Amino acid sequence: MKIGLNPKVIVSIVYVLAMFMVAMDGTVLNVALRTISEELGIPPAASSTLNVGYLVSLAVFLPVAGWLGDRWGTKRVFLSALALFTVSSALCATADQLSTLTFFRILQGAGGGLLTPVAMAMLFRTFPPQERAKVSRMLILPIALAPALGPIVSGLIVDQLSWRWIFYVNLPVGIPAVIFGMLYLKEHREQGAGRLDVPGWLLSAPGLALTMYALSQGPLRGWTSPLIIGAGLTGIILLTLLVVAELRTKQPLLDLRLLKDRLFRYSGLVSVCGAAGLLGMLYVFPLMYQNVLNATALETGLTTFPEALGLMIASQLVPWTYPRLGPRKLISMGLICTAVIFITLSQITVDTNPWFIRSLLFGVGIFLGQTVGAVQIASFAKIPPPSMGRASTWFTVQNRLGSAIGMALLSAVLAGVGTTTVTAAGTMEPNMLAYRLALLGAAAFLLIGLCFALKISDDDAAATIRKNSGQGLFRRQKKSPSLTQES
Known part of the structure; x- marks a missing residue:
């Protein structure tokens, strides 16, 4: 006999488990690429096809995710994607050739491309706008913890066990999530989904x-x-x-008319810039810390981990700060403070106290974490439930492109300036200037996002700011019946 659980609790559990697994997979492989190439007997450059195959597959299936969820049911599509991601993880661990490993990574990408938009649509359909500030605690958790844990877990696994276990670790998360979802998730279809x-x-x-x-x-x-x-x-x-x-x-398939909603449009642009800045910084800083400051991979992972702790704390602060400051102020303050920290990080040297660096990264988590939470809450404030699948798909596509643009442009800065330089004695040494300019570029992305954040109106996000009980809510619902119906 099934245990009676609150539907909101059920959706929250499967969302966190699925997003944690997908988010960790994005960072856990990079540390192991050299070991994989050595064991499979391939050049290190050839191992990049593992990431390319995943990204390309994800890009192919991402646009269709929202429609599939609306037409065939969010439960069916979500659990199918989660099962595909989990099974392909196990298959990756058994591969003994680059071609088969790449193929299984492509299957993983297909599952990952379908998972995120459908999971977000489930979450925002389950929680009405006025409750989304509280649910932001769950939104931030997998985004914060998994990417930071990825390099640390991967380093330990590669050193102590085998690279194959970086894929096996998905099984204890994915299998229970699929079983739990099969038992307790409720199916949802949109009658007006139409044809593909x-x-x-x-x-x-x-x-x-x-x-x-x-x-x-x-x-x-x-x-x-x-x-x-x-x-x-x-x-x-x-x-x-x-x-x-x-x-x-x-x-x-990708409803560009949603961009007519001013709040969705500007929040999405802030999200693109934030993803470009954060992922760009998380790409550049570890390289600088290892190549210039001579830290090991494990030391680098432990130094960047406070950023994840800051994000987790920020997720607990958002339900308090969001309704008091409103999305415009909260997002703007977070972007400004994080940009200042990025600029400060660009000025560190070999003599800089490691704990000062960790405190800066902790600050990145605190400030940018609240920005990310506020953006996700505000973006969908005026999106009606029937459009939630396509809106979450578009939002995810933007974020993926933002991350790719950030890493590409900052990589171009590193390559253009040069990561090494010739000393007066004719020897080669790391070029700190290249990394500093790249970190300043990451700050520039956030400042561009600030320009869009200043165009956000708190009035547009009123449904997410109002409290969930009391006379005040009742009076506001009387004034804004359309928003109440959408909730």
Whole structure:
């Protein structure tokens, strides 16, 4: 006999478990790439196909996730994607050739591409706008903890066990999540989902895949490589045609008409800039810490871990700060403070106290964590439940592109300036200037996001600021019946 559980608790549990697994997978592999290439007998550069295959597959399936959830049911699609991700993780651990490992990584990417938008749609349909500040505690947890734990866990596993266990660790999370979801999740379908927008998918899948490929491989292969130029230009052309096609389609796969909502539009742009800045910093800083300050990989992982602690604390602060400050002030303050910290990080030297560096990264988590939480709460404030699947898909696509753009442009800064320099004695040494300029570039992304944050109106997000009980809520509901119905 099934235990009677609150539907909100059920959705929260499966959301956190699934997002934790996907978020950790994004960082756990990088530390092990050298070991994998040595064991499989392949050049280190060839191992990059493992990440490329994952990213391209994710880009292909991401646009269709929202429609699949609306048409075939969020429970069915979510659990299928979660099962695919879990099974393909186990298959990755058994691979003995680069080709088979890459294929299983492609399957993982398919599962990951479907998971995030459907999970977000489930979450925001379950929690009405006025409760989303509280649920932000769950939103931040997997985003905060998993990426920071990834390099540490991967380093320990590779040193003490085998690289294969970085994939096996997904099983104790994925299997219970699938079983729990099968037992307790409720199915949800949208009656007006309509048919699949085939032209939209045929344009978005290769367009996003080629763009992601160019952005991720440009720093490695060189931006002047004919392959990178060809992939990038083709991707941009396809995405341009996608915009034209989707605006003419009644029920588009990627609903660009959602951008007419000012709050969704500007919050999404802030999210893009925030993802570019944060992921760019988390890419550049470990390189600087190891190559310039001569730290080990484990020391670097432990030094960056306070950022995750700050994010977790921030997730507990958002339900208190969000309704008191409103999204405009909270997001703006978080971006300004984080940009200042990035600028400070760019000035550290070999003599800088490690605990001062850790305190700075802890501050990044505190300030940017509240920004991320506020953006996710505000973005969907005026999105009606029937549009939630397509809105979460668009929001996820933006974030993925923002992360790729941030890492690509900051990698270009490192490559353009040069990470090594020749001393007067004719010897090579790390070029600190390149890393400093890249960190300043990460700060610049946040300041661009600040320009968009200042265009956010707290009145547009009123449904997420109001309290959940009492006379005040009743009076506001009387004034804004449309928002009440959407909740």
